[in-house]
Amino acid sequence: MKQIRPYGSWRSPITASKVASGTIRLSEIKVEGDCIYWIESRPSEEGRNVVVRMDAQGGVKDLIPREYNARSRVHEYGGGSYFVHRSTVYFTNFSDQRIYKTSAGKEPTPITPKNELRYADFTYDTANDRLIAVCEDHTNEKKVENSLICISINDSDDAQVLARGHDFYSTPRLNRDGEKITWLTWDHPNMPWDSTELHVGNYTRNGTIGEEHVISAGKSESVTQPSWGPDGGLYYISDRTGWWNIYRWTHGNTKQVTDKNAEFGVPQWVFSVSTYDFTSPDTLICAYTENGRWFLGEVDIQRSELMKLETPYTVISSVNAQNDDAFFIGGGPNKPQGIRKLNLSSTKITTIKRST
Numbered sequence: 001m002k003q004i005r006p007y008g009s010w011r012s013p014i015t016a017s018k019v020a021s022g023t024i025r026l027s028e029i030k031v032e033g034d035c036i037y038w039i040e041s042r043p044s045e046e047g048r049n050v051v052v053r054m055d056a057q058g059g060v061k062d063l064i065p066r067e068y069n070a071r072s073r074v075h076e077y078g079g080g081s082y083f084v085h086r087s088t089v090y091f092t093n094f095s096d097q098r099i100y101k102t103s104a105g106k107e108p109t110p111i112t113p114k115n116e117l118r119y120a121d122f123t124y125d126t127a128n129d130r131l132i133a134v135c136e137d138h139t140n141e142k143k144v145e146n147s148l149i150c151i152s153i154n155d156s157d158d159a160q161v162l163a164r165g166h167d168f169y170s171t172p173r174l175n176r177d178g179e180k181i182t183w184l185t186w187d188h189p190n191m192p193w194d195s196t197e198l199h200v201g202n203y204t205r206n207g208t209i210g211e212e213h214v215i216s217a218g219k220s221e222s223v224t225q226p227s228w229g230p231d232g233g234l235y236y237i238s239d240r241t242g243w244w245n246i247y248r249w250t251h252g253n254t255k256q257v258t259d260k261n262a263e264f265g266v267p268q269w270v271f272s273v274s275t276y277d278f279t280s281p282d283t284l285i286c287a288y289t290e291n292g293r294w295f296l297g298e299v300d301i302q303r304s305e306l307m308k309l310e311t312p313y314t315v316i317s318s319v320n321a322q323n324d325d326a327f328f329i330g331g332g333p334n335k336p337q338g339i340r341k342l343n344l345s346s347t348k349i350t351t352i353k354r355s356t
Helices: 016-021
Strands: 025-032 035-042 048-054 060-062 082-085 088-092 099-102 117-125 130-137 145-152 159-164 168-174 180-186 197-203 209-217 223-228 234-238 245-250 253-256 276-280 283-290 293-300 305-309 315-322 325-332 335-343 349-354
Touching: 025 082, 025 315, 025 325, 025 335, 035 082, 035 349, 048 088, 048 349, 082 117, 088 117, 117 145, 117 168, 130 168, 145 168, 168 223, 180 223, 197 223, 209 234, 223 276, 283 315, 293 315, 293 325
Parallel strands: 276 315
Antiparallel strands: 025 035, 035 048, 048 060, 082 088, 088 099, 117 130, 130 145, 145 159, 168 180, 180 197, 197 209, 223 234, 234 245, 245 253, 276 283, 283 293, 293 305, 315 325, 325 335, 335 349
């Protein structure tokens, strides 16, 4: 017989632990060639972060074994724990904070020694076969130091500091010909959404930073996500108007690419946040939030025109693009978070992976 019980006292076969164990957190989409990469944080594996790849045929494969966890402790919040270059994955392992490299079917091998250094937010110096990364030195726990560092992928003893002197660093990025580098810094007591400095420097043939200057700095200006566009310009997000909008800097001139009372960026709690990417030298895809809801948009860079793209999602993150496809993590009140691919020509949305 049916029994009426007081609210909250009835038993359900769907327990909180079952719901949690069946849900994964998706983050950090990267696209290289015909492959898509992302991070899965799995409660069923004690919260381990796994680098996953889907190949051109749709095959999905874990790229790191069970004993590894791709998670950085730089700034403690993490993010930016892996990078892909020519199908080789470089990642920070949580237990020892060493950088390892691996590719499909191969056991990870360390490229940094055992020490008190932590690494995150990588980019690749192709000319010198080196990784550039944010480094956090915990050798002296009373005075933790942050810097930009470059590390040879072939010789773990061949590492050098590129920049130091600020309390925090992030987002080192080389331009496409490897001749210029950009990065962000900020200092106590600021958080990165309070005040940051955007640096640009000449990157020399021997892998050092030559002449450099600050192109955006202010006591109340937050700059985030600097990225070199296919047109050679340096793009970044700034809140100088009170809203995080996208800007382009080239040859000393700055142009506002988006002009909307909306946020095209997010607070940089973690590394490797991505809310925009390029589909061509003239077009970028972006996510922005307005009145509590996220939207996907396409921007004509030359005209500074934003066109909203229709999607059924209210939360959007980790935007990447390649050719005519936009990749992102999207979800909503009646749709679980998932990795989505939007073909811009057909407007067809394909779900690559769902979180639950």
